[in-house]
Amino acid sequence: xxxxxxxxxxxxxxxxxxxxxxxxxxxxxxxxxxxxxxxxxxxxxxxxxxxxxxxxxxxxxxxxxxxxxxxxxxxxxxxxxxxxxxxxxxxxxxxxxxxxxxxxxxxxxxxxxxxxxxxxxxxxxxxxxxxxxxxxxxxxxxxxxxxxxxxxxxxxxxxxxxxxxxxxxxxxxxxxxxxxxxxxxxxxxxxxxxxxxxxxxxxxxxxxxxxxxxxxxxxxxxxxxxxxxxxxxxxxxxxxxxxxxxxxxxxxxxxxxxxxxxxxxxxxxxxxxxxxxxxxxxxxxxxxxxxxxxxxxxxxxxxxxxxxxxxxxxxxxxxxxxxxxxxxxxxxxxxxxxxxxxxxxxxxxxxxxxxxxxxxxxxxxxxxxxxxxxxxxxxxxxxxxxxxxxxxxxxxxxxxxxxxxxxxxxxxxxxxxxxxxxxxxxxxxxxxxxxxxxxxxxxxxxxxxxxxxxxxxxxxxxxxxxxxxxxxxxxxxxxxxxx
Ligand code: NAP
Ligand code: MG
Numbered sequence: 001x002x003x004x005x006x007x008x009x010x011x012x013x014x015x016x017x018x019x020x021x022x023x024x025x026x027x028x029x030x031x032x033x034x035x036x037x038x039x040x041x042x043x044x045x046x047x048x049x050x051x052x053x054x055x056x057x058x059x060x061x062x063x064x065x066x067x068x069x070x071x072x073x074x075x076x077x078x079x080x081x082x083x084x085x086x087x088x089x090x091x092x093x094x095x096x097x098x099x100x101x102x103x104x105x106x107x108x109x110x111x112x113x114x115x116x117x118x119x120x121x122x123x124x125x126x127x128x129x130x131x132x133x134x135x136x137x138x139x140x141x142x143x144x145x146x147x148x149x150x151x152x153x154x155x156x157x158x159x160x161x162x163x164x165x166x167x168x169x170x171x172x173x174x175x176x177x178x179x180x181x182x183x184x185x186x187x188x189x190x191x192x193x194x195x196x197x198x199x200x201x202x203x204x205x206x207x208x209x210x211x212x213x214x215x216x217x218x219x220x221x222x223x224x225x226x227x228x229x230x231x232x233x234x235x236x237x238x239x240x241x242x243x244x245x246x247x248x249x250x251x252x253x254x255x256x257x258x259x260x261x262x263x264x265x266x267x268x269x270x271x272x273x274x275x276x277x278x279x280x281x282x283x284x285x286x287x288x289x290x291x292x293x294x295x296x297x298x299x300x301x302x303x304x305x306x307x308x309x310x311x312x313x314x315x316x317x318x319x320x321x322x323x324x325x326x327x328x329x330x331x332x333x334x335x336x337x338x339x340x341x342x343x344x345x346x347x348x349x350x351x352x353x354x355x356x357x358x359x360x361x362x363x364x365x366x367x368x369x370x371x372x373x374x375x376x377x378x379x380x381x382x383x384x385x386x387x388x389x390x391x392x393x394x395x396x397x398x399x400x401x402x403x404x405x406x407x408x409x410x411x412x413x414x415x416x417x418x419x420x421x422x423x424x425x426x427x428x429x430x431x432x433x434x435x436x437x438x439x440x441x442x443x444x445x446x447x448x449x450x451x452x453x454x455x456x457x458x459x460x461x462x463x464x465x466x467x468x469x470x471x472x473x474x475x476x477x478x479x480x481x482x483x
């Protein structure tokens with residue numbers, strides 16, 4: 001059985017509360033990565049559309065800044081309810097344009113919806129501060145204000161959650177937005193924007209420009225001097241381009257960039273937990289996650305048992321169209337994604353790695369790759385220093401804790417690390433010494449709306465979610481009051 005694809009889709013730009021064609025009427029295609037069919041064409045915005053969108057955000061900001069926390073919280077709450085009520089529809093759109101199995105797509109809808117709910121609750125808790133000045137002549141009062149119009153740019157791998165994670169705190173804080181979703185997965189984002197319109201978000205607060213030429217739209221926003229902040233999720237490479245552009249206008253930056261997560265199994269780990277954690281940390285989203293376990297370091301004394309159990313489970317996964325019942329693993333996002341994974345595996349094998357399972361590309365349409373486990377991977381294999389973004393687990397043995405900590409931290413990235421151990425001492429040591437923004441201790445999943453998501457080193461700047469998520473969209477103002 002294959003779930004049917006919704007027939008009513010938003011495919012236009014959304015500017016100042018109006019769905020509209022691109023100025024030059026251009027469109028670009030959206031492909032289903034499981035079938036290679038073109039499922040829709042969406043408006044292909046350019047610099048003129050970027051200017052219209054930012055103009056609308058700029059004009060709406062003054063009024064939106066005066067909205068009450070309760071109004072903003074209520075809009076987010078309604079959006080949460082609408083997203084939840086539309087779970088099946090949103091999941092079907094996401095699976096069709098991105099490939100993940102429907103069960104995972106529904107999970108992402110629930111996660112994205114929970115972001116909206118979390119920030120509906122945060123909107124009404126924007127605090128301030130007061131203090132006595134040191135000399136006693138003034139009273140210090142600190143208030144928080146929306147930072148102003150924000151540029152939001154999101155990737156294709158979590159088309160709903162990444163948008164929700166940025167729009168929700170911006171709405172809660174009272175910021176207006178211009179939003180460019182990934183060209184590979186625009187339909188889910190447009191459906192989310194329509195839900196915000198239905199939820200009562202005022203015209204001009206959220207404007208969306210889809211485009212096949214990212215820089216022609218985003219460059220305009222970055223150089224305008226009107227946008228005060230950029231919130232980006234995507235590759236470290238593009239993040240650096242935006243950071244340079246942000247410097248010109250001294251914009252605030254939130255950057256959720258790439259990762260190269262170590263997954264460490266210590267000698268005393270509960271191997272059942274470790275294998276279960278490995279399945280989640282590796283295979284969530286077909287491995288196309290910034291949080292995906294990229295390098296498996298397993299203590300030599302347990303590596304054979306761990307690798308055997310893990311590869312058995314990997315080999316049992318059913319690969320297929322994510323819209324079909326019983327599929328565990330969907331296609332990768334595009335041809336480049338499959339070719340990259342293939343070449344990383346070939347490189348590792350040429351340097352001595354053994355394939356325990358997978359390493360093949362099924363025939364027929366779609367960008368499929370079989371779940372793969374490699375052992376005896378050489379340290380200088382490309383797979384060790386490249387974000388795999390696919391269903392490939394590369395396993396290496398280690399002997400000492402010093403050695404594995406050094407290897408784990410030997411990367412320019414620092415998003416997340418996973419550690420499996422039953423010892424309190426080792427758990428404390430590893431959580432302290434891993435150079436990462438997030439640790440999964442005996443778990444393969446860290447994403448949670450109530451937690452500050454983000455990385456250190458070249459994995460990014462700032463955090464999304466948690467208590468501090470809203471702060472990224474707020475500016476502090478301090479008033480000295482003479483007493
Ligand atoms: P990407 O190529 O960096 O694209 C991300 C977004 O930036 C897309 O909307 C893209 O538009 C846009 N973009 C590309 N070039 C641009 C430019 N010159 N100026 C302005 N915008 C530009 O990343 P991706 O391939 O979509 O996603 C995979 C990456 O995202 C991985 O590195 C992954 O680790 C990272 N990621 C990080 C997190 C996190 O929270 N840390 C979460 C998810 C993903 P187009 O769609 O038109 O290319
Ligand atoms: Mg890209």
